[in-house]
Amino acid sequence: MYLNDTIVAPATPVGAGAVAIVRMSGPRAFEILAKIWHPIRPRAGAREPRKLYLGDVIDPATGALIDRALAVAMPHPASLTGEDVAELQCHGGPLVVRRVVALAIAAGAAGARMAEPGEFTRRAFLNGRIDLAEAEAIADIVAARSDSALAQALSHLSGALSERVAHLRAQVIAIRAHLEVEIDFSDEDIAMPSRRTVAADIERLIADVALLHDSFARGRLIRDGVRATIVGKPNAGKSSILNLMLGTDRAIVTAVPGTTRDVIEDSIQLGPYALVLSDTAGVRESGDEVERIGIERTLRSARDADFIIAVFDSSRPFEAEDADVIALIHDHRTRDGAALAILNKQDLPSKLSADELRERGVRVPILAISAIHAEQAPPLRSELAQMVDALVAVPAPEGIAISRARHREALATALGALKNARDAALAAIPPEIVAVEVMAAADALGAITGDVSSEDVLDAIFREFCIGK
Ligand SMILES: Nc1nc2c(ncn2[C@@H]2O[C@H](COP(=O)(O)OP(=O)(O)O)[C@@H](O)[C@H]2O)c(=O)[nH]1
Ligand SMILES: [Mg+2]
Structure with a gap:
């Protein structure tokens, strides 16, 4: 996957419908649009971003008319993916959609490439438009089978879960800062009163992280159904x-x-x-x-x-x-x-x-x-x-419940690391070692929102999306 190429895909399901949307994203999205789509009133003032215009989709190679369609241009960075995004609202026939997508791909040497499943959302994540938990919430909205599943996914999309996780992570990092002070004066003996404070802070965090971890029981029932x-x-x-x-x-x-x-x-x-x-x-x-x-x-x-x-x-x-x-x-x-x-x-x-x-x-x-x-x-x-x-109706902290096994595993990892950190703090172990455990907890929490992520994890997450999402 290359981020500097332009991708194209139908954003609506295969089959007949009133309208089908073909979506393009990337640096050449507008150039390709200009090659294959021509407004029927070219002189009606400058074309503005984020406004729909009626035009004809024409094959540049043959001059053949393919469809009459509305087009909209959404320039970066304030777009779905953070890149230049162009969308064509065509008539919703499978043949029309196939031909429009093919035109975008064939548009000269600088044509688009067919998008992989979830690639639009993945680009939105990579360009910082949404975090990973929010990207997962988009998949959950599409898959929602009940009012509660939809409400939960929407709350995650609006950042409720991400904020909760970021808040926990900030507290973990504050403990790390506390330990830094000790590391700087490490030639002196470990001051146990201060260590007990650190351990008590960690203990409180363990309780908060455990609460979110345990909310999985409820969140999963909401997301997947009973x-x-x-x-x-x-x-x-x-x-x-x-x-x-x-x-x-x-x-x-x-x-x-x-x-x-x-x-x-x-x-x-x-x-x-x-x-x-x-x-x-x-x-x-x-x-x-x-x-x-x-x-x-x-x-x-x-x-x-x-x-x-x-x-x-x-x-x-x-x-x-x-x-x-x-x-x-x-x-x-x-x-x-x-x-x-x-x-x-x-x-x-x-x-x-x-x-x-x-x-x-x-x-x-x-x-x-x-x-x-x-x-x-x-x-x-x-x-x-x-x-x-x-x-x-199992109580959840502030009504927020996690619903994905990936989040539960990350929280379990964070819990394990925090427990190690607490024990190490009380055992008068050097601050550097306590700090390593504390940072492992911070990384595990960061994995939920994607502050810390690997290609494998991203592949697994975006594979469950459909093409064009
Ligand atoms: N009289 C009566 N027959 C029933 C009732 N429920 C099921 N049956 C009949 O019992 C038979 C077995 O039903 P079925 O639903 O296939 O049972 P299953 O083997 O447990 O799935 C069928 O002939 C049904 O019509 C009921 O409430 N009253
Ligand atoms: Mg039966």
Whole structure:
């Protein structure tokens, strides 16, 4: 990747639409624009930056008209990427877009190059327009599946997380400055009262960094949604419950036990949060190999879930498979997961009651419904909404929560280094060594915003963007 070439890419998705935007960025963006696009009223005054003008896209080699399009020029440095940016708003047909992009690339020896995924955003980062946490927030906005995910990403984009991290980093660097004084007078003995002050300062920082680190539990649920796995014996009505929640016939429902074999996933918005539902193969001993693999997937999905929806069939007596499902709930709850039991098929004569389920060891809320009746969806939704709310509502410092594993790892590294620094400070170890740990913590925090970054990290981050972003 070279920063001094000019890149081009469609900024809108492939396919037909009212408008498609072709975006160029780099030193030759305006030159290329002038070659391939001509205003229809060339004498209507000087063309101003950041204003749209109507014109024709014409192939300079043949003079052929390609499209009629609006063009806008956004000069550096106050542009998306910090470079000269030109955009063409073409008609939204895939062929038109391909031809306009091809023209930009073919525009003489000084043509543009097709952008890599995320390259516009990467340039914005490299040119200091946004920091790394803000760049990641852009990807999160595009991927948001719920109101809360969108709100969290927008708050990160507006710098809430970056400011919090910068504040922590500034405090770490202040401790380093404190140690500098000691380094300058290092031929004298280490003054322990002063060291205890340093250790106490570090201790306070550890608490603040830990708070942000632990906010990942909440931030991830907000960003990715709460993963709920529906489990139960074959024919209990798991797929019917998925369909009831989704309001569509997403999963196949039959009276034949063992119909669902693979894990079927779909998401709904529940209040401000996304609930990612997984319907699974019924839990039972099976001689059928495909079904056995399906059951293994059920167990794996349940293990990874934040939430278990356990379905019991009230029209049948309690069976060994139901005991397996109860064991699954217990196992999940030992890992702090939440669960809801559903006693299904209330419309049929009852062979299994909520009381019996309690006696058999169910310690989670039990909701009695009939999954084949659409009017049962609202009570189920509201029960789940309340439980999800309780699960996500873990307090976070100043409402800010991290949502990316990369940020959590950086904070864990910073925590480790700060703990080492605190111990070294109290053990009367030379200030230079304490300072090394303190700076390791500062670097780890700096990695979140990209003050400290490597090509590998940038590659990994921007790979998840689409072309043209
Ligand atoms: N009467 C009645 N039948 C139900 C109810 N829920 C599911 N069923 C039926 O039970 C059978 C199995 O349902 P399904 O959702 O495929 O169960 P799964 O194997 O747990 O996914 C199907 O014939 C459904 O129509 C219910 O609440 N009442
Ligand atoms: Mg099923």
